[in-house]
Amino acid sequence: MTLALYVPRSSVVHRMHAGVKLLGLAVLAVLLFALPTLTAAGAALAGVLAVGLLLARLPVAVLARQARAVRWWLLALLVVHALTTDVRTGAHVSLRLLTLVLAAAVVTATTRVNAMVAVVEWLCAPLRLVGVRPARVGLAITMALRFIPVLIERADRIRAAQAARGGSPRGLRALRTTIAPLLVQVLQMAHDVSEALDARGADDVPPPRRRRSPTLETP
């Protein structure tokens, strides 16, 4: 199962620091709204395509897939603005959106999930002040990534078992006989994982200070 949208290539864009790319994305968004002209949006789109396709050498399909995801919205924007204001505004607004979506897709496709997680941990650093520990955020992300394939596998196993017994229960029966027990099972699994982690020192509580000498005290 391929989980990431990352497309491995050896390019300048890929090697760039994930934080820099995210910052660039934010700057682009601000600029596009600060310069609301069709020319600016068109130039930005050309720039994003040049970076994505020429510099990062991403396949067209990768960008096309993200563009397809927003096609209804683009169409709606164009039609509504053509009816209420004018076609030019509609073209501008939808072009700006397409540019932002594609720019985000370029960042995503050229940056490994690990690097993004590192940026998330780094961004969480100020939250230390309110008691959030960035390493714990990273741990939660890692666990969730591990649980996704496990959940799919468990659900498949139940489906296969039911098919072997001649079909699966449907409707309300399925909720009580299949889905709820599956949920209880995976809750127990999550609990076991947390105990295993704690046993290996992932515990929330920092270890107590060691006494000066590790010898046993005599009563």
Added chain:
Amino acid sequence: MKTRDLAYIALFAAIVAVLGTLPAINVGPVPITAQTLGVMLAGSVLGARRGFLAVLLFLVLVAVGLPLLASGAGGLAPFAGASAGYLFSWPLAAAVIGWLTERTWDRYNVALGMLANVLGGIVVIYAVGVPVLKVVAGLPWETALWSGAAVFVPGDLVKAFAAAAIADVVRRSYPVIERPRRAVDTR
């Protein structure tokens, strides 16, 4: 926060993700997905705080580039899309559902659970999602309400019921929400 809580949070983030692999039905700019079922479950099984964090974690996973939204969308693009408001409303919805569930925990049943899921999972989501859809897509209120809320309500009611029925079973066999116990009268 204990490691166990982190594990539950990660689990429900994963559950919302896996529900996104079920096929979505496209009806205009915002698709019908099973993922709001996961949002409702997160709130009604984990409670307000952990439910909120679980859905927030899911959104972080999407933002860092995993194609976990229904229809395989992912990355930062969906947060600029027509349904961005719905995404941002999800953690809030889980929190409201969780809060209501915690309040009714001692006498929780499918009907009360469904009420919580409707208030948090339907009212909150549309209260945030529809205005964002209206503004970003520049739609008139009528169109936004119709294409962004009305078509989903029947499916949402089914999901609210399903989540409550599941949460009710889980509550009886593996309760995760803990209510402070009343002092036992020892006289």
